[in-house]
Amino acid sequence: MNRLIYLDYNATTPIDTRVLEAMMPFLSTNFANASSLTHRPGRAAAAAVDLARQQIAELLEAAPQEIVFTSGATEAINTVLKGVYERYQDKGKHFVTCATEHKAVLDTFAYLEKKGAQVTYLPVDQHGAVDLFQLERAIRPDTVMVVLMWANNETGVLHPVDKIAEITHRHNTLFFCDATQALGKVRCSVSSNKIDMLCMSSHKLYGPKGIGALYVRRKNRRIQIAPLIHGGGQENGMRAGTLNVPAIVGFGMAAEIARRELAEESSRLAQLRERLEMSIINLPATFVNGQLGPRMPNVSNITFRHTKASEIMIAVPDIALASGSACVSGTRDPSHVLLAMGLSAEDAHSSIRFSLGRFNNADEIDRCIAQVAGAVTRLRTNSPVWQLYQSGAIE
């Protein structure tokens, strides 16, 4: 009866069996190097990489030549931020980003600031939204690039990327979008907007870990990025190193499945999420973060006031949940995303991220509701802080 209920899909997803099947031949019989075009297995590996590139391009409505494989989104982010900083010094050293970005963006900018970059961190409102007028005012003549994510990993809040792309182009600055979470959950097209660069990660999309990609627009604008990794000249000199063929094949298949099943999967997940929130929200002093604006269908970030998230999670050992994001948990700092949305440190420490995915069903959600509601109620009954809250002594 105590089978694990996995509700941490934003940290990582299991590999879809269809993805694993596509990868298997390249882990065993065909192990050739995709650059070895002098023999048949090498050419077969190259063809498999070409197909994957096309599958990923189709998901984005981009051209295959615009896709560069990396080891993941973190590497793609490092490549763009450091590579653009190096190549565009003539234009300036100023960047605009946001307080709620992923740590891969914030930590790379912190590093570049030590090297002389100037970075403006836009705030968000209580719903996690950026103010587009504020964005426009932050862009200066020496602003090289604006970096804003498509969807937030902790709250699911979506940024209006089409409008952001429009603004950045009007001011002649580059726009780089971290679409790692959005991909496969909402439609992510680069054909209908002016996004210049975008990063993604296979393991957030039911593909294997250790593979990701960068989209770099080829049409209309020539974008220069100094490579992070030098060597054999693979990926048009943008990212050297022998291609990880099985992982690339898996990523391609994952993208293909995401494209075919996105609409159906999104509405199914939205229903499950609704089921979860409608029940959980009946607990007193409990609220959903980022609920009012546009949001991804699979995430619910919930604050249980005066109740520690860490204690709730210990009390429901058969449910895999997260507070903050996987990348920063392990530290005891409250979520920088929730703090930026105006939550107190105490409320941030009382917040749990439920992230749903492909293999969840309604029965699991019902068991989750029962277990979490039971745990929260029990913890509160024994809590002096909760008694103070109930007596009206604290808010």
Ligand SMILES: *Cc1c(COP(=O)(O)O)cnc(C)c1O
């Ligand atoms: C997971 C994640 C990353 C990092 O991706 P990796 O491929 O694991 O390096 C970056 N940005 C966001 C929004 C993420 O959710």
